[in-house]
């Protein structure tokens with residue numbers, strides 16, 4: 030588990046970063062060989078905030094998360110997690126973090142409860158007032174719905190059960206910052222809903238959560254703020270509603286008249302409905318209005334990137350939030 034020398038002291042980077050935010054990233058760059066994956070990412074997360082990172086395959090989400098976790102060295106930029114540079118964070122700093130990586134396939138012959146008890150021991154010296162570490166294993170098993178699997182060997186778990194165990198490992202130390210890289214891949218609907226409740230509960234405990242997903246409904250349910258990464262840049266961020274408002278998308282109006290269903294796309298649903306009701310208000314029933322969604326915004330913003338306009342999308346976004 031130790032990724033850095035125990036004696037290496039965590040130091041906050043100098044410059045514009047530091048302060049009360051749990052995560053602060055400025056001008057983050059990552060280059061693999063001659064491939065620039067991150068070209069200047071800025072990101073900030075407050076304590077207790079749930080930030081969801083969206084982006085197409087290969088956008089650099091995992092790379093960003095692994096840099097913040099201290100598992101990957103960055104090419105350039107300033108990064109502070111809980112006030113420390115992840116590249117030099119010590120064990121005390123690491124004990125304040127929780128990590129759920131995209132895949133973690135080890136300890137197959139261990140039993141579920143043994144592994145959790147083993148990992149839990151790492152956190153025991155790092156309790157703080159109001160934050161007792163680690164969480165009791167029984168409580169943890171119950172929280173992630175693995176009580177019935179406690180004595181099972183890990184290599185006999187299903188994909189979804191293994192993922193639940195990954196989440197348990199991520200939260201065993203009652204983290205102040207929790208990184209979750211596609212945590213719900215393989216979850217059935219019930220596990221997914223339980224996981225969403227879990228994240229809401231963690232946020233209530235003032236845990237900062239940074240989560241990547243390809244599930245836009247999940248992003249909308251969980252995020253205080255959504256961030257879209259494309260072309261190595263943050264091309265947009267905000268709540269799902271704020272993002273939807275950024276893209277010009279028609280609303281879809283549906284209604285029934287004389288037993289027949291009608292659908293109409295319009296940029297101004299209110300004006301259209303006024304007209305519809307004025308013309309045939311008595312006969313119209315079952316009105317539904319679907320406004321631009323997070324999915325519309327995501328598709329538009331990512332499409333701009335894929336058509337080579339990521340830099341323009343990022344500067345348009347910077348202009349809008351100024």
Ligand SMILES: Nc1ncnc2c1ncn2[C@@H]1O[C@H](COP(=O)(O)OP(=O)(O)OP(=O)(O)O)[C@@H](O)[C@H]1O
Pocket residue numbers: 061066084085086087088089090091092093
């Ligand atoms: N160790 C590495 N060496 C070289 N290239 C890498 C390395 N790790 C990642 N990459 C490349 O960096 C880019 C970003 O990868 P990353 O895994 O961060 O994307 P992602 O947004 O998490 O994608 P996904 O949604 O598919 O999980 C990809 O083009 C990937 O091939």
